[in-house]
Amino acid sequence: MSLRICILETDILRPELVDQYQGYGQMFQRLFSQQPIAAEFTVYNVMQGEYPSDEQTFDAYLVTGSKADSFGTDPWIQTLKEYLLSRYQRGDKLLGVCFGHQLLALLLGGKSERATQGWGVGTHNYKLAAKAPWMSPVREELTLLISHQDQVTALPENATVIASSDFCPFAAYHINDQVLCFQGHPEFIHDYSRALLDLRQEALGSQIYSKGVASLEQEHHGTTVAEWMMRFVAHKPETV
Secondary structure, rough: EEEEEEEEEEOOOOOHHHHHHOOOOHHHHHHHHOOOOEEEEEEEHHHHHHOOOOOOOOOEEEOOOOOOOOOOOOOHHHHHHHHHHHHHHHHOOOEOOOOOHHHHHHHHHOOEEEEEOOOEEEEEEEOOOOOOOOOOOOEEEEEEEEOEEEEEEEEEOOOOOEEEOOOOOOEEEEEOOOEEEEEEEOOHHHHHHHHHHHHHHHHHHHHHHHHHHHHOOOOOHHHHHHHHHHHHHHHHOOOO
């Protein structure tokens, strides 16, 4: 039996990238096809007001990355926050990446803001701060492709940090068996990261750009995170 995952797409790719990469929903579908747990995906672009009907049911809801700020006041962001809070209160499982990671932290009592550290780009390494039964395959450290200038600066009080670095202390967290979020982009591939770096070269400045490009020589653990996410969705907590 396949898991049913609703992907809430929170961006539209730049015109230069659409032909090759389509959108974050498709990028996630390609990523999840590389891990062993069977799953089916339906994509809704919430920027364009698309949402599942009330009759549709899913095992989890995944919020993608976005150029928008999680603390922004755009009407579509406010609508999404209300929708996610409703799903959380119903006990649904929620997954977040980058913008989604920040938005869920903000929504559930944490804080997200422009990071004083500046832009994070390229490949980034994290120390794993927690272990859980769904974190299989086991890794000692985690490496992901990143592209962000905002960060979670305070977690919801019931959240547990999973991954951290000096640059990004709250890089991944979970809230019990219901919420799992990552600042890094498991769905990115090196070519897409390089394309983003090239498009933002002027805004980033030569030093950050050059360091980001050089870091792309390193492999990343996107498929590991994809499997963790699916195991998290499938995981049934033990009842006493």
